[in-house]
Amino acid sequence: MNIQITDLSRQANEAELTGLFTPFGTVTSTTIIMDKVTGKSKGFGFVEMPNEDEALLAIKKLNKSLIHGKAMKVKIGKNKES
Template sequence: MKLLVRNLSRSTSEEEIRNLFSAHGDVDSCDLVLDQTTGKSKGFAFVEMPNDDQAQKAISNLHEAMVDKSRIRVKISQ
């Protein structure tokens, strides 16, 4: 299941996001979206989790969680 993670702090790294979601299950990929010009985070990422139950658990536990002083939003990517 592909998840969209929004409202990330600009200082949150791809590794931190992967670790956050790995606590709830297996993570196939984690892609932090970067600005092509500056190379800095745009504040959102995509996380791919192969197990739907684990992905739902991650959504339940991480949606509106505080990460690096930002309240993140997690949902299924459309």
Template sequence: MSIYVGNLSYQVTEEDLTEVFAEYGTVKRVQLPTDRETGRMRGFGFVEMSTDDEETAAIDALDGAEWMGRDLKVNKAKPRTEGGGGGNFRRGGNFSGSRERY
């Protein structure tokens, strides 16, 4: 399981995040997703620690804490779902949901 870290400064690095979370245990991995088009960091990341106890300690200590001028949002990461958004939107045609009857 990993930790979601939101509301990050766009200047944060993997090393910065590792340093902060290392105070609560062994950091196994840090990911900072970037925008595909701009390459700019997206303002959130994921941290994986060695044990559940270390993750819990980090979440308890850092959720809501101010860091680099921002209040962090720190919690257990939710598993990624298959598919993605989109819903049932059709291009063109009648959007009201009614159908012509023959």
């Protein structure tokens, strides 16, 4: 399942996101979207988890949780094919 994270602290990195989601199950990929010009985070990203039940639990538990003092929003992302 593709999970979208918005309102992400620009200080957060992919390893931190993986660490937040791993306690809920297998994480197959983590991506923070970076600005091509500045090389800095755009404040959103995606986590891919193959097990839907684990992903839904992670979304429920991590939505509005703080990372670097900022509450991130976690929701079901759109399929990559869409």
